[in-house]
Amino acid sequence: MLVVMRAHATEEQVRAVCQKIESLGYRAHPMPGAERTAIGVTGNRDEVEPAVFEEMPGVQELIRVTKPYKLVSRDIKEENTVISFPGSDATIGGKALAVMAGPCAIESREQAFAIAERVQRAGAQFFRGGAYKPRTSPYSFQGLEEEGLRIMAEVRDKFGLKIVTEAIDHESLELVEQYADIVQIGARNMQNFSLLKRAGRGKKPVLLKRGMSATLDEFLMAAEYVMSEGNYKVILCERGVRTFADHTRNTLDLSIVPAVQRLSHLPIVVDPSHGTGKRNKVTPLSRAAVAVGADGLIIEVHNEPDKALSDGMQSLYPDQFDELMSQVRQIAPVVGRTVVGVAAPMPTL
């Protein structure tokens, strides 16, 4: 922490702050500047509670310095975390771009199979689909629950796709862990610390979506919650943040990808479907996400978007997903990535 003194703070005031710092068991480092003095505070195992300084005479401002994350940090682990899946070539965080695709919500076995068949053929290795849907309105469709999970387990068996699906509380997490390969924690639950800890006590990799107004620090600290319980397989996911901008449902913040990669060893994927909320923007932003260096994409695809029970407005038609894959396949090598599956013919934009 740094205590910044006012320009006209007296030497006595500076001295008093230093004494207070030392009396609390920290070390004070006064730095007299051209205009004002700043005092560094070190030696703190826990966070310093700055309340004590704030109102002392001559104090202008307090600035926090230390970032409290540990396990998520590259300080702890230099090399990238690569998550792999038993009995599968699929990885997340390695050289191959991880592609997750599927409907917002599982609606029926037929729907799930029809979509899985198409996304698998296009090159996805992961099937996403909601069985427990956190909806803004209690009157909206809330998902097929365990029936949805069962359908996704069949999808895995039939198409060899790994399953990603959201858990919304301890109870659903229990079931999701049984059926799925990756447990998703949604944006609205990014700071549901009880759920994060529970996921941290499980063994399945966790896909953690960034909260709608989460800073980078909060996002990493949420991952730290999972890891602090012993589960180190965390995949971060940027899905757009809330801003004043109204031309998209959320504002996709692609700059967080290199920012995460600088500070953390964890993989980060991008969700342009929720990140834009508009079908016609999903493909351009998917290209951008791959170009910026993301470890993967998670994309909503629906065979009949206009009949979708949720989020149809942002779901791609299977043909559009084919084209998306064809485009990202061309961009991936520029950032040193590979894309599995057969290259489709050159698209016309």
Add this chain to the structure above:
Amino acid sequence: MLVVMRAHATEEQVRAVCQKIESLGYRAHPMPGAERTAIGVTGNRDEVEPAVFEEMPGVQELIRVTKPYKLVSRDIKEENTVISFPGSDATIGGKALAVMAGPCAIESREQAFAIAERVQRAGAQFFRGGAYKPRTSPYSFQGLEEEGLRIMAEVRDKFGLKIVTEAIDHESLELVEQYADIVQIGARNMQNFSLLKRAGRGKKPVLLKRGMSATLDEFLMAAEYVMSEGNYKVILCERGVRTFADHTRNTLDLSIVPAVQRLSHLPIVVDPSHGTGKRNKVTPLSRAAVAVGADGLIIEVHNEPDKALSDGMQSLYPDQFDELMSQVRQIAPVVGRTVVGVAAPMPTL
């Protein structure tokens, strides 16, 4: 919903959209304007999924119209909801200003009693204190849990204060319901729909804090989740939202108070402690909250803020809380409110 056509949309395109609307079982209301045609869509029990229209030729934009909340709305219930407590004069939503005060976290019996004694004397009817603390870092103090609840139950017995405390998951909610008078759902859990539904199946009033980036609609819909399960005793709480502004920890959005009161019959209180995050701004913003017409205040008070285990920076000293009460006592009558307790002498600002 409203489908806005492009300026040069042809009559055929307008007709095609109308036919599509009717084919889905809705009614179409074309409105030719000076420059472009808009088409109203009515007859929808559920939300219309607009995906189908978005990509039709000639369509420019889709605008949602209907607000989906029901039970929270003044459309359903004209008169204000007033929440009362058995064996107590305290109310929330009535003529009396509801004042809730206490430490961020319960740290010990001594601390809780020392603070309770002071806030009760100053005029608070409710004691707030955290037993389960949702902290950004897993390494920060997380609360005394059931021990904290027990201490608060003693506070109620000794000082006659009603207890407000946060539940963070189903398990803690179970306990909070046993010990407390009001169950708080924190900002980070405002869209933890599983927890909202669980609180809705309980009988204790729920204090629902606005999420950090929740719109008015989302805030009301979260209350709707609680009410849709049968618990109609919901108290809304504005506690600041996240913006670019960095002179306060959050930006306290007082305009939501009249906005809520226009649309909903539910009471709304204001939390200037979290809303500003800075002790020296709590009293000015408390005055403003009462002046804007809030139904109550929730204030952090600590006997030794600089030793507080959490949020000391924003906690008032008991003397400062006395002064705050003295000031709001003078403002309350201007908005037709009363404040219980003895009037303190005129403060010097």
Add this chain to the structure above:
Amino acid sequence: MLVVMRAHATEEQVRAVCQKIESLGYRAHPMPGAERTAIGVTGNRDEVEPAVFEEMPGVQELIRVTKPYKLVSRDIKEENTVISFPGSDATIGGKALAVMAGPCAIESREQAFAIAERVQRAGAQFFRGGAYKPRTSPYSFQGLEEEGLRIMAEVRDKFGLKIVTEAIDHESLELVEQYADIVQIGARNMQNFSLLKRAGRGKKPVLLKRGMSATLDEFLMAAEYVMSEGNYKVILCERGVRTFADHTRNTLDLSIVPAVQRLSHLPIVVDPSHGTGKRNKVTPLSRAAVAVGADGLIIEVHNEPDKALSDGMQSLYPDQFDELMSQVRQIAPVVGRTVVGVAAPMPTL
């Protein structure tokens, strides 16, 4: 500035950063902490350009410390700036609440006089009205220009009200200075530095509105631009900032009032008309603005809001303004302020 090193930065890396700092003519203050070392940089007359450190091995982050404002700061001038007007009792920044009211745009002599008569009677000392209107669309009404200024000069002569009106460029500022008593710089021009400097070379007090996404620092630095040219009579104005919230046109950030008052000696007034954009929220937020401690209010009042050529939606009817004045008159004493004019009868809310 503070250079924060990574947790595992070597001693050589720390030493290299210190040497670089010294080689640039600054002083380095290394502070070894429990987990990582931070290095303070002092001695800088200008801002340090941190680019040089950012990419050095072992460096995690750079944190700016110094606030660059001088003339606006209480460091320079402890006591509040009070702006007075020759041949008038009106002041801004003193004990009396400054009340500015009038139409968004001057539309005609009749309209201006009708409104001026009412707001003067209700207790306003300042008449606001736009002659040059910065409108989002080039096709909207842009103001009567010099004709509008002439009408306002007549309003001053007849009603004794001081005139506040906006200048949008050098040319209009030249004219505004001749006719008006206070030159308004609008939110959209808060960082039009050329215009700020020009206003700083004038002699008329400047009402500087906060930009839609201006931080406190940027707001104060914009005032510094005016003052750095020699004009010390600057009145700050909070008028709402842009956030995700959609229940008001802007989010009125009342916490900036005590924040400004802590750092600066300049007066600050609040504009709840633009700050909310909705007529039914102007009076509640005006009460709140006075309660939080603002030095004044600036309110849009129109005799026929539904025929207003701009911003009618947020303009009060004269009767509503009477009631507003009656309410703030009761709140002002609580914050040690007086309101001029005769007290109206107690309102019923």
Add this chain to the structure above:
Amino acid sequence: MLVVMRAHATEEQVRAVCQKIESLGYRAHPMPGAERTAIGVTGNRDEVEPAVFEEMPGVQELIRVTKPYKLVSRDIKEENTVISFPGSDATIGGKALAVMAGPCAIESREQAFAIAERVQRAGAQFFRGGAYKPRTSPYSFQGLEEEGLRIMAEVRDKFGLKIVTEAIDHESLELVEQYADIVQIGARNMQNFSLLKRAGRGKKPVLLKRGMSATLDEFLMAAEYVMSEGNYKVILCERGVRTFADHTRNTLDLSIVPAVQRLSHLPIVVDPSHGTGKRNKVTPLSRAAVAVGADGLIIEVHNEPDKALSDGMQSLYPDQFDELMSQVRQIAPVVGRTVVGVAAPMPTL
């Protein structure tokens, strides 16, 4: 405009609103829905001022529908605007990616030439450099003014690069038009309507940067201001918006690129230097900007960033710019674009 009635609005209330609409010379289109009635309003040449409806009994809400832009719209002009330059192959808005590069501020002839030589060699067709710098602090370096313009004119003569530079007021615009090929209007002046109109009366293409909190509509309306005065050569520029996110200086909103391209025929380029404010994020976001489909890039390059007089922290070294160009050269074909100049060897990321 759409007037949404409350759920329990009576037929009389609906009728009264319709009559009011007709009495103002508009047409009313009542649409009775399952729960509530909405009333469309058409026939308006100007904007309807909704104040009149807002307070009528039974009215819940007013929703604006019409977008007021005309000349910027694809409704007026289907095909993309391509801006070309006499005596040059360079274009903006066509098949070739427009690449603009250079220092934040022109500091000397030597500096400008050294940088120009490198960026030209790497494939830039445009040289950017500031002669008039809008700085947050009045005490920061404000640019070489006309001397800077003269140096850039020499750069054009020697290296064949077209010159882009910012004008900050009428006076500087006069000079910029004489020396430069493109007149830049900065983000802080995006709603300096007086300056926009002046640029609209000129003949040089205008590079219009998005304001820090400008919506898509406001951004397009600012371009409309320029075009409404007769200058149709407008290039839009996304440069990041202000949000709560603090890991970058601004949040680069790449989704606005397809959003603009859907509504408008004007070209849009991206500025990842200001959009991130951090050198190590410029190249990843440049790749993303090309991948999303931007018409060009504007990049800060400095030969000695750590000695730069402004914005050194976000300026690339010339070698980094070479690598950037090499990477975007590989991505451009995927979105159907060409990049001029010789392809550099495959980079290693």
